[in-house]
Amino acid sequence: MAGSCAGVANPDRAFRLVASTTVVGRLLSTVGGVGQNGAMVRAIPDPEGIRTATTLPAAWYASADHHRLELDRVFRRGWVCAGVVDDLPPDGAWRAVRVGGVPVLLVRDRDGVLRAFLNVCRHRGAPLCDEGDVGDGPLLRCPYHSWLYRLDGSLARASGVGEPDGFDPGDHSLTEVGVASWRRTVWVDTSGTAGELSLGSLAAAIDAFPLESFDVVVSERDERPFNWKVLLENYSENYHTPFVHPEIDTTATEDYPMVSDGAVLYAWDRPLRPVDEAQRILHDLLPGEPGWERLATAATTRPYEVGNYLTVWPNLMMNVFPDAALVMWVEPSSPNTTVVERRLYLRPGTAPEVAERIAATHRLVHEQDVDICTRVQRTHDAGLDARGRLATVEERGVFFVHERLRAALA
Ligand code: FES
Ligand SMILES: [Fe+2]
Incomplete structure (x- = not known):
């Protein structure tokens, strides 16, 4: 009607x-x-x-052009609300979210420390899990070639990588970005350069x-x-x-x-x-x-x-x-x-x-x-x-x- x-x-x-x-x-x-x-x-x-x-x-x-500009200047250069603390993973677990179009992993290690990483494998860039996914365990596994990451983001194993010249696993940790909470909300700075969250x-x-x-x-x-x-x-x-x-x-x-x-x-x-x-x-x-x-x-x-x-x-x-x-x-x-x-x-x-x-x-x-x-x-x-x-x-x-x-x- x-x-x-x-x-x-x-x-x-x-x-x-x-x-x-x-x-x-x-x-x-x-x-x-x-x-x-x-x-x-x-x-x-x-x-x-x-x-x-x-x-x-x-x-x-x-x-589309203006939208890309906004994602870059508004959402990828500073703090953005990424959710509420209610949805944060428990100790030893992770959750994949999207912040300003950027795939982000919120990870809490077994000591309860919360970190955020780009949800991007440091091999050839596969996401470690899909947006909305949750998981737990001692290691995060990339589904593409099975590189393994610890919950602090460090590369634990790159099976089958052979002997690339100068390859140092320490250079291939997940990329850490800023994460903070304010009251019941969680904030992420995917640029990693915004300093402390201050509202x-x-x-x-x-x-x-x-x-x-x-x-x-x-x-x-x-x-x-x-x-x-x-x-x-x-x-x-x-x-x-x-x-x-x-x-x-x-x-x-x-x-x-x-x-x-x-x-x-x-x-x-x-x-x-x-x-x-x-x-x-x-x-x-x-x-x-x-x-x-x-x-x-x-x-x-x-x-x-x-x-x-x-x-x-x-x-x-x-x-x-x-x-x-x-x-x-x-x-x-x-x-x-x-x-x-x-x-x-x-x-x-x-x-x-x-x-x-x-x-x-x-x-x-x-x-x-x-x-x-x-x-x-x-x-x-x-x-x-x-x-x-x-x-x-x-x-x-x-x-x-x-x-x-x-x-x-x-
Ligand atoms: S892209 Fe992750 S292991 Fe290859
Ligand atoms: Fe209204």
């Missing part, structure tokens, strides 16, 4: 009906001063350049939330038909929420300010009229200011509205609440396809019916986002430039994504 394409006789009225309130008031409130119903909110200055910013060309979402001051603003103690309730992986940036942009703005997710629209009661520092864009649910301790923190403070850490334990009647939303360049998205977290990361699989991984975590002891409701809401919202992203990608695939302008308040997150990308490509 064909879908509908609704016309609108009075755009302003339609906007208000969908949002159930004066969204225009909300937009004004976000830039500070007297907002909706006279509520005062703190001003957050415009990021420099947003008023003249334009959207990116369609080719940046669809061309900046805003990453510390969620330090007090007990993510490590939460249980996994949803673990899903899907390849989706859009460029990786389409989802990152979608996640990094709330402008679309009243229209794409009318079920969760909260524009009557809160706004959605954003700040950024380094790799992190931080947005949060800011109640316009705070009614409890957590809401007062969200209302009064900026992320990371003294007192912000109390959010994780502050009294609230609505823990699932104490929302912290982090876009961590280049490919991680995290929702953090006192009792729950969503971790979502993307791996570009082609110019117009992306593997999207999601994990939903809840505090142990969450009632099953509550967990079910949260999981169902998450899936609904995600499918709605996937649907609009899929449709936007069709425009990019057709090579049609929107030549758009960004909303100066609501699309600060989109601007953040574009600025990080432009800096990486410069």
Whole structure:
């Protein structure tokens, strides 16, 4: 059945009906001063350049040449989220993943030391195992000519190699790359040159939330038909929420300010009229200011509205609440396809019916986002430039994504 394409006789009225309130008031409130119903909110200055910013060309979402450039400059020159610690191999085991198109082995030796290597045999380059494979044992065996590697990456045996001049097994270890963890996520630097993982001051603003103690309730992986940036942009703005997710629209009661520092864009649910301790923190403070850490334990009647939303360049998205977290990361699989991984975590002891409701809401919202992203990608695939302008308040997150990308490509 064909879908509908609704016309609108009075755009302003339609906007208000969908949002159930004066969204225009909300937009004004976000830039500070007297907002909706006279509520005062703190001003957050415009990021420099947003008023003249334009959207990116369609080719940046669809061309093979541009995609190769992004893989090289964005995904292969620094730290990239490669998953969550829940999926790491146990001691004496390994798992093959893909990071920015690069095959990587995550290996934990029998002493528990985690290392990452290119999943490339140092003989003639066969992968030691396929993406997604897991294995364990004292040695990794290449399936092609059976060279054997220890779990520290060193070459243990090259059977049948004969006597190549000057051949030293010590010169043929697996190529080690950077691996690090931050909270419940795992990061890989395939360039091996990025130095220590450092996500900046805003990453510390969620330090007090007990993510490590939460249980996994949803673990899903899907390849989706859009460029990786389409989802990152979608996640990094709330402008679309009243229209794409009318079920969760909260524009009557809160706004959605954003700040950024380094790799992190931080947005949060800011109640316009705070009614409890957590809401007062969200209302009064900026992320990371003294007192912000109390959010994780502050009294609230609505823990699932104490929302912290982090876009961590280049490919991680995290929702953090006192009792729950969503971790979502993307791996570009082609110019117009992306593997999207999601994990939903809840505090142990969450009632099953509550967990079910949260999981169902998450899936609904995600499918709605996937649907609009899929449709936007069709425009990019057709090579049609929107030549758009960004909303100066609501699309600060989109601007953040574009600025990080432009800096990486410069
Ligand atoms: S390519 Fe691995 S042993 Fe030959
Ligand atoms: Fe959305």
